[in-house]
Amino acid sequence: MSLHNAQFVIDEAYNTGAIGPKGAGLVNALGLEKDVAIRLHTFGKALAASDAVVLCNNIVRTMLLNHSRSIMYSVAPSFLALAAARASYTLLKTGKTQQAQERVQYLVKLFMKTLTSSPIWDRAFDAGLLHIPLYDDEDIESLPFVTQILPIWTRPKHALYLSFHLQLAKFFVLFKVLSFTT
Incomplete structure (x- = not known):
């Protein structure tokens, strides 16, 4: 009902x-x-x-x-x-603005492909260090659209290290440590 x-x-x-x-x-x-x-x-x-x-x-x-x-x-x-x-x-x-919208879609998909094709990605993902909750099991090219906001989740103690390395590579990175209690 x-x-x-x-x-x-x-x-x-x-x-x-x-x-x-x-x-x-x-x-x-x-x-x-x-x-x-x-x-x-x-x-x-x-x-x-x-x-x-x-x-x-x-x-x-x-x-x-x-x-x-x-x-x-x-x-x-x-x-x-x-x-x-x-x-x-x-x-x-x-x-x-259609061309600009398509450019954003292209850039986000390019970023995702570049990130997930890195030799380190598979090891980090399999070890449970990183994952992208919206796209873990998706073929990025098959999606009709993607959002330009990409949360990358990691274990809390690794968030600082990840943000540090990304900032060294000239990425703008914000990180927030979330803690859940049951």
């Missing part, structure tokens, strides 16, 4: 402008617009602007306007922020 009492909220921050047809995001790329209750699209990543928009139905909109302190006590976006976001969306709608 389904109670229909759960909804999905998707943060499209890194997908807006980079994933999906004309940069419309992951939800759009998967054809799930009617199945996701709330989508947050930020303008600060691929769109090179600022601020954000929440896509939702009227009930959620009313709830946010009446109960969300961060929205109630915020000011309207500046004219420059709106102009930058509008210019970015105009470029997306016309398809002028």
Whole structure:
């Protein structure tokens, strides 16, 4: 028996402008617009602007306007922020960004192929030192799209060593040690 009492909220921050047809995001790329209750699209990543928009139905909109302190006590976006976001969306709608989107897909897939074809990769993966949770069992070329955010998980004590070696190779690396208790 389904109670229909759960909804999905998707943060499209890194997908807006980079994933999906004309940069419309992951939800759009998967054809799930009617199945996701709330989508947050930020303008600060691929769109090179600022601020954000929440896509939702009227009930959620009313709830946010009446109960969300961060929205109630915020000011309207500046004219420059709106102009930058509008210019970015105009470029997306016309398809002028398609080549740039394809370039991002190519570069991420190239990075993945280069990383996983290294002689050290198989040894590190088999030893449980590294893995890429989204793509461990996937043929990267067969995927319709990949995200430009690639989490590489490692054992906690190895995260510092991995980030150090990647930084020496001129990669921008952030690492966070997560600990789980049961």
